[in-house]
Amino acid sequence: MRDRAELAELRDRFLSFRLERALTRLRSPLGFLNSGAHPDDEHSALLAWLRFDRGLWTATLSATRGQGGQNRIGPERGDLLGAIRSREMEHAATVLDADHYWLDEGPAKEPREPLTDFGFSKSGRDTLHRWGGRAAVVARMVRIYRLHRPDIVLPTFLDVPGQHGHHRAMTEAALAALPLAADPAFACDGLPVWQVARACLPAWSGGGATYDDEVPPPPATLILRPQGPEPWTGASWAEIGEASRLCHASQDMGDPTRCQDEGWPLHLIGGGAGDDLLQGLPQTYGALEGAPPQLAEMDAIFAELSGRNSHDPDGQGLRGQWLPQALRAADILLAEARSSGCCSGGNSGVHEFRLARLKRGLDQAMLLAADLLPVSLPRAFSPAPPFHPLWDRISGNGSSHRLICHEIDDRPYQGFVPFAPDMGGDRGPEGPDLLDLIHRRGEGPGRWSLPLPHGWVPKLPSELPAELLPGPGLNGAVLQVDKDLAAGLYQLAILDQGRPVLRQRSGRLASGEVVFVQEPLTLRLLSLQLTPPEGRIGYIAGSEEMTAALQAMGIAPLFLPNPITPEALEGIDTLLLGVVALGMRPDVLAILPHLADWVRRGGNLVTFYQRPDQGWPQEGIGLDLLRIGQPSLRWRVTDPEAVVRVLAPAHPLLMGPNLIGEGDWRGWNKERGLYFAASWGAGYQPLLAMSDPDEQPLHGALLSGLFGAGRHSHVSLTLHHQIAHMVPGAIRLLANLLHAPRTVP
Numbered sequence: 001m002r003d004r005a006e007l008a009e010l011r012d013r014f015l016s017f018r019l020e021r022a023l024t025r026l027r028s029p030l031g032f033l034n035s036g037a038h039p040d041d042e043h044s045a046l047l048a049w050l051r052f053d054r055g056l057w058t059a060t061l062s063a064t065r066g067q068g069g070q071n072r073i074g075p076e077r078g079d080l081l082g083a084i085r086s087r088e089m090e091h092a093a094t095v096l097d098a099d100h101y102w103l104d105e106g107p108a109k110e111p112r113e114p115l116t117d118f119g120f121s122k123s124g125r126d127t128l129h130r131w132g133g134r135a136a137v138v139a140r141m142v143r144i145y146r147l148h149r150p151d152i153v154l155p156t157f158l159d160v161p162g163q164h165g166h167h168r169a170m171t172e173a174a175l176a177a178l179p180l181a182a183d184p185a186f187a188c189d190g191l192p193v194w195q196v197a198r199a200c201l202p203a204w205s206g207g208g209a210t211y212d213d214e215v216p217p218p219p220a221t222l223i224l225r226p227q228g229p230e231p232w233t234g235a236s237w238a239e240i241g242e243a244s245r246l247c248h249a250s251q252d253m254g255d256p257t258r259c260q261d262e263g264w265p266l267h268l269i270g271g272g273a274g275d276d277l278l279q280g281l282p283q284t285y286g287a288l289e290g291a292p293p294q295l296a297e298m299d300a301i302f303a304e305l306s307g308r309n310s311h312d313p314d315g316q317g318l319r320g321q322w323l324p325q326a327l328r329a330a331d332i333l334l335a336e337a338r339s340s341g342c343c344s345g346g347n348s349g350v351h352e353f354r355l356a357r358l359k360r361g362l363d364q365a366m367l368l369a370a371d372l373l374p375v376s377l378p379r380a381f382s383p384a385p386p387f388h389p390l391w392d393r394i395s396g397n398g399s400s401h402r403l404i405c406h407e408i409d410d411r412p413y414q415g416f417v418p419f420a421p422d423m424g425g426d427r428g429p430e431g432p433d434l435l436d437l438i439h440r441r442g443e444g445p446g447r448w449s450l451p452l453p454h455g456w457v458p459k460l461p462s463e464l465p466a467e468l469l470p471g472p473g474l475n476g477a478v479l480q481v482d483k484d485l486a487a488g489l490y491q492l493a494i495l496d497q498g499r500p501v502l503r504q505r506s507g508r509l510a511s512g513e514v515v516f517v518q519e520p521l522t523l524r525l526l527s528l529q530l531t532p533p534e535g536r537i538g539y540i541a542g543s544e545e546m547t548a549a550l551q552a553m554g555i556a557p558l559f560l561p562n563p564i565t566p567e568a569l570e571g572i573d574t575l576l577l578g579v580v581a582l583g584m585r586p587d588v589l590a591i592l593p594h595l596a597d598w599v600r601r602g603g604n605l606v607t608f609y610q611r612p613d614q615g616w617p618q619e620g621i622g623l624d625l626l627r628i629g630q631p632s633l634r635w636r637v638t639d640p641e642a643v644v645r646v647l648a649p650a651h652p653l654l655m656g657p658n659l660i661g662e663g664d665w666r667g668w669n670k671e672r673g674l675y676f677a678a679s680w681g682a683g684y685q686p687l688l689a690m691s692d693p694d695e696q697p698l699h700g701a702l703l704s705g706l707f708g709a710g711r712h713s714h715v716s717l718t719l720h721h722q723i724a725h726m727v728p729g730a731i732r733l734l735a736n737l738l739h740a741p742r743t744v745p
Contacts, residue, residue: 023306031150037169038069053230063115077721089391096241114130124167127169155174155201157171198277203220224277327362338359386516400419402419433503436526463490502518537558539560542581565591566591569594583615601708607712636672636676653687657735660736664733671721677714686700
């Protein structure tokens with residue numbers, strides 16, 4: 001079995017076969033589209049086999065940028081995480097030599113794009129509603145079908161109860177768009193109609209550690225069985241697929257245990273196809289309806305190319321003089337076929353699209369054969385937009401590629417060369433950053449300075465109380481609270497000559513590549529009643545970033561070293577272990593026995609939600625049983641306004657130093673929590689019960705217990721996300737958790 005390092009080496013070696021990849025693009029006129037909801041939803045191994053063994057033009061599609069997901073490699077969230085996951089998807093598609101389409105046009109669109117990753121959903125209907133309505137999403141899919149013109153489509157997941165609502169919504173939209181794409185009465189940006197020849201569904205369940213399909217998959221009417229390994233590397237198609245999935249590092253993808261080719265059972269909608277997915281479809285250009293004889297001659301050249309060894313070390317194989325001559329001959333035949341009207345009958349426009357696509361691939365192959373396309377070009381500092389509507393594996397992607405034109409034997413050829421990724425050198429200054437500010441009522445007037453450059457003014461919201469208005473002078477203005485206000489959140493936009501001031505933020509991929517997003521510069525002011533925790537608080541961050549929020553609460557956390565040692569625990573009273581931190585910090589996993597002993601001696605341990613597949617021991621961390629529920633769809637509450645029933649109203653964590661009341665559960669964002677505990681030992685006490693509509697209450701959102709002289713509280717509520725959105729109740733509850741008394745029985 002390969003490990004991840006070997007998968008990475010396989011991926012890089014596979015990408016080095018640039019000429020082979022270019023030549024195999026010339027074999028088939030057929031297109032295949034695999035649609036999903038998020039980056040990483042693609043069927044990677046199947047796509048690799050269809051592209052490199054069967055020669056199809058492949059494309060993947062994501063509805064969203066994945067900005068509502070988790071991040072295993074860093075603290076980035078929201079649009080910045082969306083930029084990271086977009087770039088990861090582009091890298092993964094590059095390994096598969098696939099185009100990639102996005103329905104989500106990115107945060108720069110005005111008004112704000114409704115089709116975004118808003119977090120987990122259990123309902124396809126609710127998802128489509130939040131994405132702007134079913135009709136709008138279906139219309140976007142119609143546009144993709146007419147633009148890409150796939151012959152075969154395959155949604156990644158099934159539309160069944162127990163599956164992610166985003167997945168269900170995209171499968172519903174993908175199937176609903178099929179007849180509309182072929183309907184002349186359905187207008188779509190002037191694009192010609194397109195009839196998808198074959199639509200499939202996976203004939204396997206999407207259940208597992210995360211999802212729990214409640215109905216069986218449809219019957220398999222066709223099973224695709226790959227024959228032999230991938231020829232250039234000797235790897236299985238599954239290994240190539242996992243090497244591509246390794247690009248989704250923020251989602252912890254790339255599983256070395258899933259590297260055996262077992263075939264892909266499909267359910268063909270409407271039947272047909274017999275024993276072969278491509279049966280009855282034109283598998284060569286010469287087989288197109290009404291094809292002129294030049295296309296059959298061209299096919300013969302491509303067939304001979306596929307039988308030669310491009311890595312012949314003596315230079316007599318494809319890299320000899322024969323290859324450019326063969327490609328030039330194919331180019332001449334292609335030009336003659338197109339000038340003669342391409343193909344007869346009503347399909348001439350359809351086939352012209354196929355031949356135009358072929359011409360782009362042939363040009364790229366010709367320039368590579370002539371050694372006229374470098375691997376990449378050096379990039380001067382100029383951040384490329386992270387949100388392309390299409391990632392085209394050949395034809396450039398805005399400022400990410402440069403067009404290269406050459407004449408060879410008096411015939412013009414053009415190709416695209418990518419710029420080298422920005423690996424964090426001279427990136428230029430990031431935009432100004434105004435931190436969110438929290439005023440703790442009861443401590444007297446709050447004074448905050450706004451060090452604004454000349455000409456920049458805050459645009460004050462109309463509901464901002466007089467006590468928060470700035471005094472005279474806008475640069476270095478002071479906002480002051482003179483009396484006790486009702487807890488409230490206010491947002492100030494910063495303007496320069498009447499226009500919103502933008503700030504630039506950067507994030508990093510696991511490879512070190514840097515991506516950027518721009519967003520309006522704002523200052524958020526939150527006034528609330530808050531007593532901060534006392535004691536020395538240690539912090540081991542996970543996939544969240546709360547340093548600024550902790551500091552705004554009056555907490556100066558101590559960041560524990562990596563690797564952590566048992567001695568480091570002795571200098572703190574409370575330890576906060578961040579989201580999935582055990583998966584990101586194996587050094588913490590290694591000292592769990594010492595951590596349990598530290599709790600028993602009086603330490604206060606607070607753990608945010610962890611995943612059993614990312615480090616959390618299913619039996620707990622050595623204090624008592626604490627098992628996380630699987631599949632995780634059953635152990636989360638996605639309704640941010642779900643009713644919260646307090647099971648232990650007098651519990652010290654809910655009594656002080658901040659009294660947690662009904663109002664603290666209002667105004668939550670996206671969800672209540674996830675990865676709830678499913679079972680626990682008698683040492684833990686559940687404090688809350690909640691559920692999504694029409695479901696049984698879950699009791700594993702917040703557990704706490706005394707162990708010896710110390711306390712462990714396990715929190716599956718999304719406190720980190722709520723605090724990022726300045727939810728007062730989450731801030732007050734976290735203060736209590738970090739301050740939790742250790743001597744109360």
